[in-house]
Amino acid sequence: MLSIFLFNNLFASGFAGKVTKVRGSVYKLYPxxxxxxxxKQDSLVKSGDLIITAQKSFLKMQMSDQTSISLGANTTFKIKEFINDANKRRTIFNLVHGKIRAKINQKVKEGQEVSFGSRSVAVGVRGTEFLSNAYKIKSGPVSDVALLEGKLEADVIGVKKVSLAPQSALNSNAIKQSKGVISLTKKSSEALLAQSEAMLPQMQSFDGEFIDLNKTIENELLRPSQDQVNTDKNKGMSSSSGPSVGIGAPSLVPAVLPVPIPVGVGVAAAKKKSEKEAPVSSVKIVETEDKLKNLPWDIKDALTRRDELRKENKCFYWIYKSLPGRSHLERFRRERDCDEFRNEL
Structure with a gap:
């Protein structure tokens, strides 16, 4: 009870939420x-924070409105606005790039707003938990949406509204091409529910090819982990003696430069079927603003010349570190092969 009181007391001080779990390199960037x-764990976040996760990194936050938000690797996420008091609830998040998994535990009432930034999809949710993808393929930005349990209304802007049934998924480009939604298999749904840190695989490759979503989920989440395979070998056992549920490594995440691209919304998970249907929540996806003018000149230059640099196979990432004897952080640019960015876990 005391910990809950202290947690809420921090929110009363103007903070939007607190980090409850962090793995790898995660930081707030001041453009x-x-x-x-x-x-780090117990760090506080507030309205206006731009949060970035590096490769093989993960972050989980608990917000003051009881919403839980997890960020996958190579994600850029902004808390654009966060107001949650007795008189008003207005929370606006921009997923600039990458993957998130959010659980909305508190009903979004009439007159309240919970929104996630995008340029292509508006979503109304009846459920408690969803996943989001935001990435860019050769033809432009794209969104993925998946639902395990509950109800979800996805408005693919400029096309049509789509009602997702439990255990189904959509891709914004597929909807535009009248391809419809995809049904998730029982194995895929259970794997995503069982592994709370798992993210939704991208439903399109960089070249625009649609992937087999169920096969990808099962391959990534149900295959034996490498540690388990090594253990079995050491014991003289065959690794094919039966797959065990792995660690739940996130799907392929393109580590490309952060540009405003669309957000996909996914999984909703109810723990007990005997519970009443979750109250209606409204989660909207709204267009993000152009933040290029606030970025450092070298990052801005790489972003504006993105297509040109890709043709030359020049892709970059930036790191910030403090040099010996200096108290402030300095920015360093590193170059990597573009194909390597697109295919790393």
Whole structure:
């Protein structure tokens, strides 16, 4: 009880939420100065924070409105606005790039707003938990949406509204091409529900090819982990003696430069079927603003010349670190092969 009181007391001080789990390198970036603040467990986040996760990194936050948000690797996420008091609830998040998994535990009432930034999809949710993908393929930005349990209304802007049934998924480009939604298999749904840190695989490759979503989920989440395979070998056992549920490594995440691209919304999970249907929540996807003018010049230059640089196979990432004898962080650029970015876990 005391911990809950202290947690809520922090929110009363103007903070939007608190980090409850972090793995790898996760930091807040201040675009105006290029300075970086690394996040750790119990770090506080507030309205206006731009949060970035590096490769093989993960972050989970608990917000003051009881919403839980997890960020996958190579994700850029902004808490654009966060108001949650007795008189008003207005929370606006921008998923600039990457993957999130959010659980909305508190009903979104009439007059309240919970929104996630995008340029292509508006979503109304009846359920408690969803996944989001935001990425860019050769033809432009794309969104993926998946639902395990509950109800979800997806408005693919400029096309039509789609009602997702439990254990189904959609891709915004597929809807535009009248391909319809995809049914998730029982194995896929159970794997996503069982592994709370798992993210939804991208439903399109960089070249625009649609993937076999169920096969990808099962391959990534149900295959034996490498540690288990090694253990079996050491014991003289065959690794094919039966797959065990793995660690739940996230799907392929393109580590490309952060540009405003669409958000996909996914999984809703109810733990007990005997519980009453979750109250109606409204989660909207709204268009993000162009933040290029606030970025450091070298990042801005790489973003504006993105297509040109890709043709030359020049892709970059930035790291911030403090050099010996200096108290402030400095920014360093590193170059990598573009194909390597697109295919890393």
């Amino acid at each position: 105006d100065t290029g300075e970086q603040e690394f996040l």
